Amino acid sequence: MLNLKNYHISKNIHIYEQGNLRIAYDVNSGSLHILDEKTFSLIGEMIDYQSNNETIDLNLVGNNLPDDEKLEVLEELEQLQRDKLLFSEEVLEQEPIYPSPPIIKAMCLHVAHDCNLKCRYCFAGTGSFGGCRELMSVETGIKAIDFLLMHSGSRPQCEVDFFGGEPLLNLTVVKELIAYGKMAAKKINKRIKFTLTTNAVLLDEQTTAYLEKEEVSVVLSLDGRKEVNDRMRPFYKDKGSYDTIVPNILRFTEKRPKTSPYAIGNYYYVRGTYTHYNTDFYRDVLHMADLGIKMISIEPVVASPENDFSLNQEDIEKVKESYDILGEKVLDYAQRDQEFSFFHFNAGLDDGPCLPKRLSGCGAGYEYIAVSPEGGIYPCHQFVGQEAYKLGSLHKPDSKPRTDIVDQFRKANVYAKQECRTCWARFSCSGGCHAANVAYSGELTKVYSLGCELQKKRLEVAYYLKIRQALKVGTNC
Amino acid sequence: MAKHIQTIIKGNLSVTIKNGGCGKCQTSCQSACKTSCTVGNQVCEK
Numbered sequence: 001m002l003n004l005k006n007y008h009i010s011k012n013i014h015i016y017e018q019g020n021l022r023i024a025y026d027v028n029s030g031s032l033h034i035l036d037e038k039t040f041s042l043i044g045e046m047i048d049y050q051s052n053n054e055t056i057d058l059n060l061v062g063n064n065l066p067d068d069e070k071l072e073v074l075e076e077l078e079q080l081q082r083d084k085l086l087f088s089e090e091v092l093e094q095e096p097i098y099p100s101p102p103i104i105k106a107m108c109l110h111v112a113h114d115c116n117l118k119c120r121y122c123f124a125g126t127g128s129f130g131g132c133r134e135l136m137s138v139e140t141g142i143k144a145i146d147f148l149l150m151h152s153g154s155r156p157q158c159e160v161d162f163f164g165g166e167p168l169l170n171l172t173v174v175k176e177l178i179a180y181g182k183m184a185a186k187k188i189n190k191r192i193k194f195t196l197t198t199n200a201v202l203l204d205e206q207t208t209a210y211l212e213k214e215e216v217s218v219v220l221s222l223d224g225r226k227e228v229n230d231r232m233r234p235f236y237k238d239k240g241s242y243d244t245i246v247p248n249i250l251r252f253t254e255k256r257p258k259t260s261p262y263a264i265g266n267y268y269y270v271r272g273t274y275t276h277y278n279t280d281f282y283r284d285v286l287h288m289a290d291l292g293i294k295m296i297s298i299e300p301v302v303a304s305p306e307n308d309f310s311l312n313q314e315d316i317e318k319v320k321e322s323y324d325i326l327g328e329k330v331l332d333y334a335q336r337d338q339e340f341s342f343f344h345f346n347a348g349l350d351d352g353p354c355l356p357k358r359l360s361g362c363g364a365g366y367e368y369i370a371v372s373p374e375g376g377i378y379p380c381h382q383f384v385g386q387e388a389y390k391l392g393s394l395h396k397p398d399s400k401p402r403t404d405i406v407d408q409f410r411k412a413n414v415y416a417k418q419e420c421r422t423c424w425a426r427f428s429c430s431g432g433c434h435a436a437n438v439a440y441s442g443e444l445t446k447v448y449s450l451g452c453e454l455q456k457k458r459l460e461v462a463y464y465l466k467i468r469q470a471l472k473v474g475t476n477c
Numbered sequence: 478m479a480k481h482i483q484t485i486i487k488g489n490l491s492v493t494i495k496n497g498g499c500g501k502c503q504t505s506c507q508s509a510c511k512t513s514c515t516v517g518n519q520v521c522e523k
Contacts, residue, residue, distance in 0.1 A: 026480075028490060029489060029491060031488040034482070064514070073480060073481050074479060076480070084485055084489070097498065099500075106504035159503060193503075348519050350486050350488050352520060352521060353497075353502055353519045354493035354497020354498060355490055355491065356497045357497065357502055357505075363504060363505070368504045430505075433506075466486060471485070
């Protein structure tokens with residue numbers, strides 16, 4: 001007999017239709033199933049029934065099915081429950097356990113609070129993060145790397161991301177810090193993995209060769225079609241950047257044909273932002289795929305509602321439709337041997353991260369920190385310049401992150417967010433972005449609801465593709 | 478073979494609450510501005 005005692009179905013099982021499939025995602029095991037129409041409708045009825053009643057009487061649901069078929073479906077569900085693959089037991093809520101003192105494993109190094117573009121949606125205030133336009137000195141950068149290595153505990157590999165503004169405006173310092181970081185890490189049997197996030201304006205042939213030689217992973221910014229990119233990503237004199245950056249990006253991506261879609265090892269991703277003006281952003285993704293770019297990510301803009309380019313509630317249906325279309329296009333392109341990876345359709349399920357990682361999320365403030373050009377330490381790149389969240393300074397002797405802020409971020413895990421506790425996506429989105437939550441609600445523990453809707457849609461398509469890829473057949477399953 | 482339900486991915490996520498948390502995974506980022514990895518898009522590096 002299917003055991004439903006104290007079992008909240010919609011919290012622990014998500015059923016939905018995508019393409020021509022009826023899908024069930026079991027939240028606690030991370031399993032995926034294809035359901036036939038009868039099973040889909042029976043589980044749907046159970047969920048409806050439970051929304052008005054505390055306990056489920058299985059005699060009162062599924063009565064449109066012949067008795068023998070209802071019995072068959074229930075027996076299959078029962079077997080899957082025994083196998084812990086569907087209706088699997090809910091994981092008991094428990095706080096993640098954190099090491100003390102915190103082990104910092106990654107650092108976002110703001111080597112340039114200046115930029116050669118003035119992107120309209122830039123959260124960094126076109127590079128300055130609300131402060132002065134300045135470049136990081138080598139001395140501050142060295143202190144930052146020393147800080148990371150000193151606070152990385154027994155972890156053998158640390159990560160440093162050169163960020164801005166535009167980090168290539170400070171390439172000399174970047175080069176010195178890569179050389180120093182490799183040497184300093186090697187001395188204590190560690191390794192630093194370097195990443196650089198760039199708008200590609202200065203990504204010339206020489207710089208490309210340098211980044212290749214030093215095995216630096218690179219995230220390149222492009223919003224897609226020329227008119228879309230140029231509307232939001234102009235130079236200071238309002239000239240669009242597309243014609244300058246696309247040749248640079250293509251020269252770079254051609255060097256890394258075997259990059260990992262999961263951003264492992266030496267990778268590249270070309271990433272963009274979609275706004276109210278291109279809710280048909282699937283066309284931008286396809287534009288990039290048609291240019292020959294294989295690793296693509298386009299993300300929703302996060303901006304105050306008063307901005308003309310902000311996404312609003314009326315955009316949501318169009319955006320969701322774009323994700324649906326994009327999912328089918330991913331399959332079409334793969335069939336035509338023009339395969340590309342859309343980052344947010346990657347889903348780690350059977351090979352994904354463990355539950356402690358999923359509960360704690362990105363680790364901003366205690367595993368991951370950002371350092372501003374003047375040496376200020378912040379929970380992540382999005383909090384840089386926000387005094388209330390400043391963890392400390394590299395220039396204060398014996399600098400350690402402020403424990404009260406570290407604790408605030410540690411406590412802002414999935415279970416601290418009321419909306420997340422009953423959400424089926426809780427172990428995949430991990431409570432969303434702290435900075436987006438603060439920007440939207442002023443609090444770390446209140447979620448950005450529009451972001452939730454989009455995240456859930458992306459996951460639905462991602463799971464659908466996971467199934468389609470596993471089946472490796474046409475649409476008739 | 479089951480007649481009504483086809484299992485495609487067999488996960489064992491709940492078990493990892495006991496044996497997970499080694500911290501070897503790369504840092505993830507939940508925000509829109511970095512593709513360095515969102516938790517749900519990662520693979521375990523253990």
